[in-house]
Amino acid sequence: MDITYRLNSDKSILGSETLSKIDETAFPDTNYFTNPITITKKFSSHDGYRWLVKSVQHPSKKEILIDLEERTPSIKEVFLSQTYKKNSSVISRLQIGVLVEVEHGYYTSIKKINGDIKSSKRYPDLRQSGEMHKRRLAIVVNATNKFIQVVPITSQAPLDNRDKSIFKISPDSLKDLMDYNQAGKESFALGSMIQSVSLSRVLPPLAKSKSNKTVISERSVGYPHRLTGADRKLLESALSIAVKLGDYSENKKKLDEEFKKNKKKDDEINLLKSQLAERESEIETLTSESKRHEAIMIIIEDHYRQIHTNKSKDELLKFIEDEIQTNMEILRG
Structure with a gap:
């Protein structure tokens, strides 16, 4: 052939x-x-x-x-693998929500020696139908110096509107990009198709930039373009649903409520601990006073025994109590 x-x-x-x-x-x-x-x-x-x-x-x-x-291309294309060789810190800029382009490769057909043309389904080493293909916009989920995890973006509307792992990207997130903000063309993020790709497949998207008050096109290797805050929340929710953790916002709301409940319980526990510490301090003070009172009584008892040698122990203690009571009444006026 x-x-x-x-x-x-x-x-x-x-x-x-x-x-x-x-x-x-x-x-x-x-x-x-x-x-x-x-x-x-x-x-x-x-x-x-x-x-x-x-x-x-x-x-x-x-x-x-x-x-x-x-x-x-009129604008030089520098893939992430090339940028990383010159500046390894670029990986730290690829936070969740950053927009990149990914070269996924292309579908092929198979020609047989008899002239028949068939699909490539017998060739698992080739890109297969249903897999991500062609160059397309994607959202960074995680980045390492070996691979980048991304959520791919498509212009095809979802067949099932109930699939919450797919969300529509707002025009504000794409307004500076050259090839992904055409009027009447929508973009959808496929949260359930998150995948890992090599650094050699990733490059910055073509975007508008200002130079000396003139708008130009460039691919910034600093990767400055990212989702808006609102779209970032939709991404987190889509990923949560994609990995079967349920709705992110609902889960977060429940966790916040549990956190508040636990905090209230913690505050109550801390209050009880404080009250317990106060009671323990009071008990310690009373114990100390009791021992002091006991020591004084021993001294008084010994003193009066020397004066009233003919009294029994019980009579002596009653005499001392009477004396104390009399003096307390005098002090009270």
Whole structure:
């Protein structure tokens, strides 16, 4: 089977591949998949690696003819892996809610040696239907120096409006982005499709920026664009539902109520502890006074025994009590 790549502008041959004793091959099927497809090829006659597939033809059962256009973006694309090599602290800027673009790759079809074209379902190493594909906007959930966890964004409205793991992103979150705020086109975050991607797939989205009072387009490697506060709460709620933790706002409300109840109980416990400490202090004082009183009584009893030698112990104690009572009445006036 032969695959020939041509430059779309003048149909000159960029390169070719001949498959020997191979009965099937994957190819970018622009006749079936409607989204623009980009492939990576290094041709000896060109410095670029990225090519936009303009058309695919099948001259015969064993031939594929692919016309390409060099993908040369007007704004330089710097992937996160490149930025990280120069500035490792960039990872700390990728907090939850930051907007990035992710290159997911593209769907392919399979051509057989008899000319039949089939799906790639027998090729699990290739991107499959239902998986994230093409370059698309995404929301950062977590970032490490090995991978980034993101929630992908789609322009397709959800089929089930009851799915709370999907939420509509407000225009305010996207107002500075160049390719994601067209009038009449909505964006939805797919909380249930959170996934990990390599740093080499992530790059900043193209956005408007002001330079000397002139609006320009740029891809800022500082990753400054993020969801609004309101959309951030919707993201947290969607993620909570996606991992089966229920509605985030409801859970937070319940937790706040429990926190208030527990705080009230803690305050009551602290008050009781304070009152207990006061009572213990009072008991300690009374115990000390009781011991002092007991010591004084021993001294008085010993003193009166020397004076009233003929009295019994009980008579002596009664005499002392009477004396104390008499003196207390005198002191009270």
